[in-house]
Structures are given as C-alpha cells and as structure tokens.
Amino acid sequence: MGVMTSGGVTGAASGAIWGRSEQQDFRSRVRGTLLGAALGDALGAPLDGLALDSIHEAYGADGLTELASAYGRRGAITDLTQLTLFTVDGLIRAQVRRDTGAWHPPTDLHRAYRRWRATQSDWGPDERRKEDGWLAREEWLYVRRDPALACLLGLGDETMGTLEAPKNPGEAGAEAAARSGPFGLLVGWEPQLVMQLAVECAAQTHGHPTGYLAAGAYAVIVHGLARGESLDAAVQRALAMLAARPGHQQVAEALQRALGAVRQGIPSPARVADLAGAGTAEGLLSVAVYCALVGEDVRHGLSLSVNHGGPSAATGALTGGLLGALHGETALPPAWLAELEGRPTMLVLADDFAMEMTQGPALHGPAGSSPGWLTRYPRA
Structure with a gap:
C-alpha cells in the first residue's frame, strides 16, 4: 500500500506476510524477469541494425534461433541489461533508505542510473567510493555496448529529469521501457504506484509521453504477472490505467494492436515487423506483448521477437522480461543461461532483491541491522 501526493511517489509498504512457498515463487519470478530480459537482449544483440x-541471409529462413556472437562473444548483453541491473540496485537502495525517513525513490533510481553512467566513461570501479555499493564495483560492467544517446545525455549531469521538466522531451525510444521491468517486481505496491514510479524514472532520459508511458505500462504488466495474473489480465489493467494519463493514445493503441494480432493466424516475422512500426517504445512494447502471448515456449517467443528489421535487443529484452515474470526462472532455456554474460551477478542481485522485499526489516530495521547488507547497499 502507499500514498501519492502531487510530488509523485512518497511512500509504499507491502505489509505482506510471506510464507516459504510464496517466497520461493517470488524469487523464481524475480530471477526469471532479470535473466529472461537479459537472454532476450543477448539473443537480439547480433541483429540490431540488420534488415x-x-x-x-546470415542465419537462414527461420532467422536467428540460438545465441550468436556479439561484442566478441556469445551471450553478450547490451546497455539495456546494464541499466536494468542498476534499476534493481536503485530499488534495493531506496528500500534501505526508508529507515532514514529521507525516502524519495526517483532520486535513489537517478543515483543508480548515474552510477551506470560512470561505467560508460570510467576505466573501472573507484574502490574509494564506498557509497557506490557492490554492483558498481563489478568490473565486467565497465564496457560500452552501444548505449543510447538519450541515456548518456539524460544522465550526463546531476540534474534529474522529472515529469514537469523531463530530459530529452522528444525522445520516444524503448530504452526506458526495457529497463523498467524491475519496478513491476514491487509486488507489495499498488499498481498505480508502480506505474507512477516507472514513469517518473523513465522521464529522467525519455521525456516524450510515449517513451515514459510505455515504461509505466510495461512495469504494470510485469507487476500483474509477478503477482500470478495472466498476461491478458495484466495488459487490460495497464490499458485501464493508461486511460487517465495525458498522451496515452499511442501506447494504448499499440497494446490493443498486440491483443488483436493474436487472433490473426499463425505468428510470422511480417506481423512482428508490422507491430514494431518505426521502432519507438509503443511498437516494441506491442511486439513484446504479442510474442509473449503467442510463443509456444520461452525460446519460441524470444526468437519470434528478435527477427525483424528494428531494435532487436530491445524487443528481446522486453519479451524476455514478460516471459520470465510469467513463468519463472525454470522456464528459461538452460543452454542459453549457461552462456549468458554476467549471469552470476544477475543471480546475486535477483536474490538480494527478493530478500530485501521479503525480509527487509530483519536486515536494516529498527530492531537491528546487518552491517554487511549496509555495506552492499549503503544508505548514503
């Protein structure tokens, strides 16, 4: 539950009592969301920019159906996964900071995204900055994987974009949506708060309503899936919530097109390309919903999502996040997971997120705190 003021997200708390089976299911969906998005990103990376x-011509009549080489290795992730990991880090840090009374999640997410921005310019981690926490000290993240200019510019200074004064007000790309799956994993929050937080954080780099509302809709859909709802029901909730938002028409129409396309026969690359349109956020969100609905399994859904002439890594990441949240970690292709770059880091981060969301008071509540946890996720 939470409350909303005119200033945006101000408070939320789950109040949930977690049984063991609920914790295990939640952890599986958290892992599934992060790993699924990363697998889709890695699958699509070699295809970005290809007609x-x-x-x-390169991969045969069926297109790419297995991990292929990008950035010098199979299973390489792009900036989309990098930013998704820092979204998780920022959400954990926001929860830890609640104990201080100085709680404003968009600010904590902006600081996390600024830590990602440093990985795109620094040679490596600065061990002197203890306030950065553990994720920013992961050396493998200090590589540039064709980061979107909107993200570099939007996070290039200390000024945080807001809905009232967004960064890059003409930017409607899908990068903000592709990093927004973790907001949906705040299963103890009301859907309205999940959308608001995702929208506010998307406006830090993508200031066009289509860009930030696609991020909000995606987060709400993941939220429904993480709570055990069907994909169709989660999309319907997102549509209902979008209706109250100025500038929502493009995103809402794209989601309706995805639902309608399901009834139009056997899935095909042509239908995916038609849904993708010009490659902006609403079209790629439409592709993700469609492929998650019609995919026979995770492998088929992901393969269908990346074989088109648009931003394949983004559609793969969006689709993978939905499928992972829907089915959990065990539905993901093991052979692909074995080659996924950064998988150990993702597993630790996913499990830390699940622990924070289910056991947070025992880690840093008023009754006591774990020094090790606060070293990993500093309040500063």
Whole structure:
C-alpha cells in the first residue's frame, strides 16, 4: 500500500506476510524477469541494425534461433541489461533508505542510473567510493555496448529529469521501457504506484509521453504477472490505467494492436515487423506483448521477437522480461543461461532483491541491522 501526493511517489509498504512457498515463487519470478530480459537482449544483440533480408541471409529462413556472437562473444548483453541491473540496485537502495525517513525513490533510481553512467566513461570501479555499493564495483560492467544517446545525455549531469521538466522531451525510444521491468517486481505496491514510479524514472532520459508511458505500462504488466495474473489480465489493467494519463493514445493503441494480432493466424516475422512500426517504445512494447502471448515456449517467443528489421535487443529484452515474470526462472532455456554474460551477478542481485522485499526489516530495521547488507547497499 502507499500514498501519492502531487510530488509523485512518497511512500509504499507491502505489509505482506510471506510464507516459504510464496517466497520461493517470488524469487523464481524475480530471477526469471532479470535473466529472461537479459537472454532476450543477448539473443537480439547480433541483429540490431540488420534488415530482415540480411537476417535471413546470415542465419537462414527461420532467422536467428540460438545465441550468436556479439561484442566478441556469445551471450553478450547490451546497455539495456546494464541499466536494468542498476534499476534493481536503485530499488534495493531506496528500500534501505526508508529507515532514514529521507525516502524519495526517483532520486535513489537517478543515483543508480548515474552510477551506470560512470561505467560508460570510467576505466573501472573507484574502490574509494564506498557509497557506490557492490554492483558498481563489478568490473565486467565497465564496457560500452552501444548505449543510447538519450541515456548518456539524460544522465550526463546531476540534474534529474522529472515529469514537469523531463530530459530529452522528444525522445520516444524503448530504452526506458526495457529497463523498467524491475519496478513491476514491487509486488507489495499498488499498481498505480508502480506505474507512477516507472514513469517518473523513465522521464529522467525519455521525456516524450510515449517513451515514459510505455515504461509505466510495461512495469504494470510485469507487476500483474509477478503477482500470478495472466498476461491478458495484466495488459487490460495497464490499458485501464493508461486511460487517465495525458498522451496515452499511442501506447494504448499499440497494446490493443498486440491483443488483436493474436487472433490473426499463425505468428510470422511480417506481423512482428508490422507491430514494431518505426521502432519507438509503443511498437516494441506491442511486439513484446504479442510474442509473449503467442510463443509456444520461452525460446519460441524470444526468437519470434528478435527477427525483424528494428531494435532487436530491445524487443528481446522486453519479451524476455514478460516471459520470465510469467513463468519463472525454470522456464528459461538452460543452454542459453549457461552462456549468458554476467549471469552470476544477475543471480546475486535477483536474490538480494527478493530478500530485501521479503525480509527487509530483519536486515536494516529498527530492531537491528546487518552491517554487511549496509555495506552492499549503503544508505548514503
């Protein structure tokens, strides 16, 4: 539950009592969301910038159906996964800071995204900055994987974009949506708060309503899936919530197109390309919902989502996040997971997130705190 003021997200608390089976299911969905998004990102990375004819020429009539080499290795992730990991880090840090009374999650997320921005310019971690926490000291993250200019510019200074004064007000790309799955894992929050937080944080880099509302809708859909709802029901809730938002029409129409396309026969790359449109956020969100609905399994859904002439890594990441939240970790292809770059880091981060959301008071509540936890996720 939580409250909303005119200033945005101000408070939320789950109040939930977690049994063991509920904790295990939640952890599986958290892992599934992060790993699924990363797998989709890695699957699509070699295809970014390729026309469909070029994809077929390189990979055959069925397109790419297995991990292929990008950035010098199979299973390489892009900036989309990097930013998703820092979203998780920022959410954990926000929860830890609640005990201080100085709680404003968009600010904590902005600080996390600024830590990602440093990985794109620094040679490596600065061990002297203890306030950065453990994720920013992971050396493998200090690589540039074609980061979106909107993210570099939006996070290039200390000024945080807001809905009243967003960064890059003309930017409607899907990068903000692709990093927003973790907001949906705040299962103890009301859906309205999940959407508001995702929208506010998206406006830090993507200031066009289509860009930030696609992020909010995606977070709400993941939220429904993480709570055990069907994908169709989660999309319907997102549509109902979008209706109250100025500038929502493009995103809402794209989601309706995805639902309608399910009834139009056998899935095909042509239908995916039609849904993707110009490659902006609403089209790629539409592709993700469609592929998650019609995919026979995770492998098929992901393969369908990346074989088109648009931003394949983004559609793969969005689709993978939905499928992972829907089915959990065990539905993901083991052979792909074995080659996924950064998987050990993702597993630790996912489990830390699940522990914070279910056991947070025992880690840093008024009754006592774990020094090790506060070293990993400093309040500063």
